[in-house]
Amino acid sequence: MTFEHLPTIAPKVLYTVGDFDFTVTMLSTCIVTSALIVFAAAVRIFCIPKWNGDHRHTSVLRMFLEWAVGMFDANSEDLTEKYSGTVGAVYFGSSAFIMFGILIELFGLRSPLSDMNCNIVLGLITFFAVLIIGFMHKRAKRLTHYAAVIPLVTDCVVPFSMALRLFGSVFSGFLIMDIVYMTPLRNLLPVFLAPIFTLFHALMQAYIFMFLSMNFINEAIE
Numbered sequence: 001m002t003f004e005h006l007p008t009i010a011p012k013v014l015y016t017v018g019d020f021d022f023t024v025t026m027l028s029t030c031i032v033t034s035a036l037i038v039f040a041a042a043v044r045i046f047c048i049p050k051w052n053g054d055h056r057h058t059s060v061l062r063m064f065l066e067w068a069v070g071m072f073d074a075n076s077e078d079l080t081e082k083y084s085g086t087v088g089a090v091y092f093g094s095s096a097f098i099m100f101g102i103l104i105e106l107f108g109l110r111s112p113l114s115d116m117n118c119n120i121v122l123g124l125i126t127f128f129a130v131l132i133i134g135f136m137h138k139r140a141k142r143l144t145h146y147a148a149v150i151p152l153v154t155d156c157v158v159p160f161s162m163a164l165r166l167f168g169s170v171f172s173g174f175l176i177m178d179i180v181y182m183t184p185l186r187n188l189l190p191v192f193l194a195p196i197f198t199l200f201h202a203l204m205q206a207y208i209f210m211f212l213s214m215n216f217i218n219e220a221i222e
Contacts, residue, residue: 009171011115025115032101032112036093068092072210079214081221083133090129091213094122095206102170102202105177106194113170113205122166123159126213130155134220142220158216166209173201 011023043065051062069092076088101112112118135142177194 009116011110023115024110025112025118028101028104028109029112029118031109032097032104036096036100075210075214079218080133083136083217083221087129087133087214087217090125091210094125094213095210098122098166098209099202099206102173102205103198105174105198111170111174113166114174116163116167119163119167119170120159122209123161123163126162126216127155127159129213130158130216130220133217137221162209162212166205169201169205173197 011025013021013023014027015022043061047061051057072088072092072095073084076084076091080087098113101118105111177197
């Protein structure tokens, strides 16, 4: 087994237009975002009216969505209080992107979360959420939080620490699965290992991102 074909940290460039490089992770981002928009529209247009008209109707999709929405609602209400409506929706969308962004590896595409740029954007969402909600809740008193150097540094480090944690977790998982595909059992082992490992990894990273983000917001409003 050799490691010369393992993916590099920098994503592969598919084509270049002028000074703009379109990478494989950008392609994955477009696919995941488009799929989520289409899925959300389909559920809203076709499923929700049907479910509202027949409360006794159950399906795997309905139970999963109700469980997911209920979990985010409960966590956001406990941790972000009156801001739960906005915070819950934002992090439901972010976590859905993280989950499906990792699951796309099952189709042989590189996860957009294995690109550091994508993770920095997700980290900045939490940074600005903490900043804005903190000022909305405490107004001028929030400025005293930044009177000391340590709280200022801590808040500025938040987007980068979250981005590095998410990037490290996703890229290491991406490498592990690539190594599995290089083993002598590459025609058998991935069939059982890849779906279980990728699904567990996707759910875990989506939940951790949501939980950490809401805890940072909780600290800002306490």
